Amino acid sequence: MGLKVNDLQALSDAFAPLKRPKKKDPDAVKKMLGRFKNIFPPEKSSAELVREMREKTIAR
Amino acid sequence: MKKIVIDANIILNVWRMETDPSTGLRLYEASASLLESILNEDVAGILLTTTAMEILHCVRVNAEMSRKSADFAVRTAERDISRLGLQITIPDAGIMGLAYDLFRDFHLDPYDAILVAAAVSEKADALISRDTKLKKKTARLLPVFTPENFSV
Numbered sequence A: 001m002g003l004k005v006n007d008l009q010a011l012s013d014a015f016a017p018l019k020r021p022k023k024k025d026p027d028a029v030k031k032m033l034g035r036f037k038n039i040f041p042p043e044k045s046s047a048e049l050v051r052e053m054r055e056k057t058i059a060r
Numbered sequence B: 001m002k003k004i005v006i007d008a009n010i011i012l013n014v015w016r017m018e019t020d021p022s023t024g025l026r027l028y029e030a031s032a033s034l035l036e037s038i039l040n041e042d043v044a045g046i047l048l049t050t051t052a053m054e055i056l057h058c059v060r061v062n063a064e065m066s067r068k069s070a071d072f073a074v075r076t077a078e079r080d081i082s083r084l085g086l087q088i089t090i091p092d093a094g095i096m097g098l099a100y101d102l103f104r105d106f107h108l109d110p111y112d113a114i115l116v117a118a119a120v121s122e123k124a125d126a127l128i129s130r131d132t133k134l135k136k137k138t139a140r141l142l143p144v145f146t147p148e149n150f151s152v
Helices: A007-014 A028-033 A046-059 B007-015 B027-039 B049-063 B070-082 B091-104 B110-121 B132-138
Strands: B003-006 B043-048 B087-090 B127-128
Touching: A007 B003, A007 B027, A028 B027, A028 B070, A028 B087, A046 B007, A046 B049, B007 B027, B007 B049, B007 B070, B027 B043, B027 B110, B027 B132, B043 B049, B049 B070, B049 B087, B049 B110, B087 B091
Parallel strands: B003 B043, B003 B127, B043 B087
Antiparallel strands: none
């Protein structure tokens, strides 16, 4: 069974928040710097954080 | 133009302004520089929707734990990701089939299996990650570089 055009549209709508805006922001990366500095435990690396999150999700 | 697949930890490095506690290396600098290269279209960067969900899940859970608005944090994170000029890629049936092979034969966890399968299927030049476990397990399949070791 192939993918229907309407299904494609639904998929596209689902990921709309991640679609790049038409106007490019040259400062996009600078604006990200430190954005979530205070919400993560500083003692853990990002690689560790993601891996722990995966293990918890899989174990549920 | 080179094509790379981005792992979740690269984007988290920048948001957290992360440094390596043992060496003092500012991990966020090379990660931000790599994202700038993608933004400037010097290199094509791919982000899987599964990786995006992992990143957003991490943001949501940690925002909840620090009593911040998780919804606001996720919306902000989505907006940041959307502005980077990444090719957001939904894993298709071919990727999922290869991912299952990798899961079974290379003992990758399901998320790593999808990430590596996508990089192989997309004929990416490299996977960019700081995850040493991932690099060890997939060295035979494709190059895995840290942002410091990858040249655009």
